[in-house]
Amino acid sequence: MLENPSVRPPRVDEPAPRQVRHRRRWIFIGIALLVLVGIIVVRRGKSSGQQAGAGAGARVVPVGVTPAERRDVPIWVEGLGNVTSLATVTVRARVSGQIVSVAFQEGTRVKVGELLVQVDPRPFKIALEQAQATYQRDLATLHNNERDLVRYKDLAGQKLIAQQQYDAQVATVESAKATIALDQAAVNNARLNLQFSSVTSPINGIAGVRQVDVGNLVTPTDANGIVVLTQMNPIAVLFTLPQDDLPRVAAAFAKGPLTVEAWDRGGLAKLGEGKLTVIDNQVNPGTATIRLKAEFPNPDFRLWPSLFVKARMHLETRQNLVVVATPAIQRGPNGTFVYVVNPDNTVAVRNVQVDTVQGPLSVVTQGVQPGDRVVVDGQNQLRVGAKVDPRAVPLSPVQPSQQPPQAQPTQEPAPAQAESGGQKQAPQGPPAPPQTGTRAQPRQQPQGRTVQGGAPREASAQ
DSSP states (O other), X not given: OOOOXXXXXXXXXSOOHHXXXXXXXXXXXXXXXXXHHHHHHHHHHHHHHHHHHHHHHHOOEEEEEEEOEEEEXXXXXXXXXXXXXXXXXXXXXXXXXXXXXXXXOTTOEEOTTOEEEEEOOHHHHHHHHHHHHHHHHHHHHHHHHHHHHHHHHHHHHTTOSOHHXXXXXXXXXXXXXXXXXXXXXXXXXXXXXXXXXXXXXSSSEEEOOOOOOTTOEEOTTOSSOSEEEEOOSSEEEEEEEEGGGHHHHHHHHHHSOOEEEEEOTTSOSEEEEEEEEEEEEEEETTTTEEEEEEEEOOXXXXXXXXXXXXXEEEEEEEEEEEEEEGGGOEEETTEEEEEEEXXXXXXXXXXXXXXXXXXXXXXXXXXXXXXXXXXXXXXXXXXXXXXXXXXXXXXXXXOGXXXXXXXXXXXXXXXXXXXXXXXXXXXXXXXXXSOSOOSSOOOOOOTTOOGGGSOOOBOOOO
C-alpha cells in the first residue's frame, strides 16, 4: 500500500485548531470584563469624592471673630535680668578685741547706726583716760609758760633781762601749744577707738548669717567679717535688651524717665515698678545686647537680690493704630495672614503686615481695616470660601502693662457639628491642603518685638 507523502498524520501532543480558537475567545472575554469592572470602580470613586466634597463645602464651621479696631497702643520692650542691691556691706570690726555681746538677729532689718556687736570697751576707755590726763598736764604747763612770758615781756621792756631770754620764753610757749594740739589728737583718737568698739550698721538693710559668736577675738583684717548687710529699699534691676532696641530706647530716655516693670520669671505676678537710671556705655559683642539698670522702691521686699525677673520698659504710646487680636495672626509660605469673615459669612484670606505685638494686641500696618471681622478661634477648620457661623469675641481692653507679659493658652476649637436634620455628616475625603492656622493660639512674641523676632506657628494659605 502506497502512502501519500503530502498528508502527514497528526501528532498526538498537538491541540486541535478548534480548541485553540476556543481558548483565545475566553481570554479576550476575561480581559474585557476586567476593563469594564475597572471603569465602574473609577466612576464610583469619583462620584463618592464629589459627594464628600459637596458635603464638606456645605458644612457651616463655628468660629470666633473679633473686629479690627483703631487704638492708642503703648509700646513696651522686654528683657531678662537679675535683681541687685544698691549697697552690700561686709561689716568688720575696726579695732581688735573680744566680742562681749551681739545685738542683732540674723535675717532681720537693721537701720543706720543701730548697734550690731559690742567689742570689749575697757581697754579703750583706759586709753582715753590716759590721753585726757596727758592733755591736762600739758595744758597746765602751757598756762605756766604763758604767765612767765608776760613777766619776761615787762622785764625786757625795762631792759632788766636780755632779749634772748625773752625770745626763748616765746619759743617755750609755742612748743607747749603744739604739745597741747598733739595731746588733743591723742584724746580724739582714743575716743574714736572707744566708739569703734561698738560696731554699728552703716546702711539700712537686711542682716545675713552671722560669721562670729560672742567670745571670739575679732580684728580689722578678718576675711569674713562679722556679718554681711544688704540694702533692700530701694533696689536695682540689671537687665539686657537686643542691640537693635538701643536707638529707640536711647531716644525715649533722652526725653524723660522711662517706666520699668519687674515681673516674676513665670510672668504671672508684677513685683514692682521703677525708673530707668543707666544705659551701659557699650554693647556686649558676644551676645549683641545692651545692659540697662533701673531703680525700684521696694518697701515690701518683693524684690530680692539675685532674683531672676522679666523687665518690661515702656517707651511710648503710639496713637490711632489698627490692631487685631494676636491669636488671629497666622503664618504661611507667603508671610503672615488672617482669615476675614465676609458679609455673607464666608471666609477669605488676607495677607497682613504686622508691625509689633503687644500682649494680646498686634499692630497691623496693612491688609486689614477697622471693622473687619477677623477669625481668632477655629482657624484649623477653615478653607477659602468656607461657610462659617461667627461668634463674637471682644477685643481685649486690658493694656499690656496690666497683665502678664506672655500669652495665655486658648481653648481648642470645638469639633464641627453635623448638619441639621439628624443626618450623618458626609465623609470629608482627603484632607485639605495645609492652608489653615494651628489649633491652639499662636505662640506669643516677647513684648515689643517685631514679628520677625518671633512669629506665630506656621500655616500655609493657598
